[in-house]
Amino acid sequence: MVSPNSPETPGGAASPAGPARSIQDVVIRLAGNSQDGIQSIGGFLARLAGRSDQDIMTYMTIPSTISGGPSIFQVRMGTGDILSAGDRADMLVAFYQHSYDAHISSLRPGGVLVYDSDHVKPAEGDNRFTHVPIPITTGTVEAVGGTSKDKGKNIFVLGLIARIFDLDVAKLAALIKERFGGKDESIVRNSMLAFDAGYAWPQNNLRDLFFRFEAVDRIAGSTGRPQVTMDGNQALAYGLIAAGVRHGAGYPITPWSSIMETLRAEFPKYGGLFVQCEDEIAAVSTALGFSYTGQLAVTGSAGPGLSLKMEALGWATMSEMPLLVINVQRGGPSTGMPTNVEQSDLMQAIYGSHGDTPRVVLAPKNVEDCFYIAFEAARIAREYSTPVLILTDMALASRIEAFDEPDLPTLMVDPKPDRSERGADFKPYPLDKITRHAPPGAKIATGKYPTVTGLEHDEMGHPTGSPKLHTQMTAKRREKIKALAASLPAPELAGDSAGEVLLVTWGSTWGPGREALNRIKSAGVTAAHLHLRHIHPLPNGLENIFTLFHRIVVIEINDEGLYGFGQLAMMLRARYANPAIVSVTKTDGLTFKVSEIVTGVDKHIVSATLKASLGAASHSALAKL
């Protein structure tokens, strides 16, 4: 069972090695109800992978109903780099009939259907899949017994998966004990009973399914540090702490809430605090108040809440107050698709305010980058005395990945505010320098204390209606962001250094974009992939890179809009006036499948005059993927 998701092995059967067949990676989709704890199966597998040398990326959907209701979790694990959640499942575990009905189409032909024979009746005569009926419910009840009913089905299935994929049982048992250790003794015992029952399920009933992941050396570039496993929101929260942020304020909204929950619990341990405010306007205001005291603060929300923060963000630009603003994007507008993913807040993040407000907008590419982007955002906010927005999304927020533990001793930032006395030359808004505010508590040698203000002002912060000063101060606020832009090197190009297609991604489309590159190249098309982490201002030198490709295909999860271009594509076209920039977008609320990107790119190659220059061969090669 070679995964169709492995870019290097796009088809064909693996050779059996002994009783276990060797595979590179596998995509398992677990479909049940949210109360069945299927998310925790994913959590265990993720942590196991973190403690092994397997890479993992998980994918999950949270039901839009609050309790109960259908829920799925898709986990892709294997050896080597895992870049996307996988287009189609190699194995589907269906807990209920509705799980089967809704998800059988996600299973690839030749894949394995494991189903709870107590609840599921698969379509008769469907021989596209290997059917493995297992009475998961009665198996669990018999194993655990007592009053726990079918609680533990998830752990039973974990045992099954451990058996089928030859996972490290000792490590898994240790993880189960760690997870439930703090609780009632009987919980650990029952969990282990369920696990053992699943693991010991007679092999002939498993239709001899038995796989082993190929052994690989640790991935190149690995640090040798142990791996940690977490979701994107956790990575961002801990990244902020490491980056020296100790203050913040917010208002709950999915999928941002878990960041503020983490920070509310964690900040006091570090001597700080996070305030739950009455609304998002109060939250951004309180955070700005913290920043004003010389302690860079964070606020955050999802799209609707970011809209509420806009007036205050205009003030932050005008008063030149540093601030971190996290926006965990979800489907919009309005309440939209609150538990789905979209990248449709880009324009809002960059331009969504009144007046001329040059903004800094960054986006992390994966869970690990959620941790490191906090450093870059904090660095820029402090150095340029400006608000910085971080655009993450629902997919990153809820996805668990394993990555090398950050090197904290070299990374940790000490967040002390600078209350030292400011000299006689202190000006809050010097025209020839970047603003460095004097926080309250700092003496001012001249005895003239500064006012931070949203009114246009002179160098001392006094209000002014002077046309000349408004022009000069607008330029001051613009030029510092341009100085930042000038310091940003062009992102690295993956793939060919010039050629037919350049894929451009931002945010969480990085992984599927990179995987799509591999597939496109394997079809014989010269192609490269460029990922933007700094979205506004754009890094240096993109125009030179763009001229090296016939088509620049920007891939993003948002609508093509009135003019046929996604939000980043629109901005890149405006910025570089390059007609080769085209768009691949979608609005189904799901992350990009690699095949969707390949198909989208293919369309652009067909439709353009490029068709002639490329020749039919490369086009049809791409179409076959």
Place this chain on the structure above:
Amino acid sequence: MSATALATPPPPAGAPLTKKILTADHPTWCPGCGDFAVLHAFYRVLEKLQYPHEKIVTFAGIGCSSRFPYFVNTHGGHYIHGRALPFAAGISLGGDDLHVFVFGGDGDGFSIGGNHLVHTARKNVRLTYVIMDNSVYGLTKKQTSPTSPIGFKTKTDPTGAIDQPINPMRTLLNTGATFVARSHATQVNHMIEMILRAAKHDGFSVVEILSECVEFYEGAFDSSIPRKGGTWTLVDEKKNDGTPEDAARHDTSDEVAAFKLAQQAWPGAFGVFFENKARKTKNALEAELVVAAKAKTKNASDLALLQATLARMR
């Protein structure tokens, strides 16, 4: 303005804070505006308090009254309309040794900022809030405000206001503010006393000051100005002197009595309506959370703490 301001030499270190030192830009208010007197009272309050100069913060939203921070030479800021309180909460909670004063108008505080007033007050964030109520929108040139009386003609109610105005004192008491007082811009000594007591209160303290807009609502508060034929009635606070008269006096710790004062017919009484000295500030409660968290982690360094957290995620 700025050039002349810079010409004055800095005061010698350690010199007492005087009105002269505290004076900044010349106020842009209309001559005769009630806000001048509030500014004057505030200088006097700061002279009495003698806080370290660098630890005083004067903050405001938007409105005529909200220009206040430009006229006071302390650290300070001019924020957006109605949102000064949550910003000031960040200042107070982020710098517990700072003395935070917020100034604003009736529209800023009771209309656009009404929700923030409620929540900053109920959380008992330590700061002092002075509302300069002129019962009109001054800066935007005479629109109806939430305290405009029915019948008052404005540009948005040319035939006279028709909506029930709020009762500021009842509203303030309802927020859960732990110090609520009322004063009048024509009574400078009374303002000084009220703002001083508010500043010394350990918690969220608010003083509502009737401050006439001579430009757009002349004579609004004449009924409480004796020289214009009005009545000036002070809250008769309990002296706890054991005399029989004292029983009838106002107990500032009695919330129900405070509501009764707020229900009096216009122009009502001036003074401290309510004071709760027992409730902990959010500043103190948050500090307790830090102490408890640090005790639990045995004062581990930030690095050790985060390393331990990540180690649990292996």
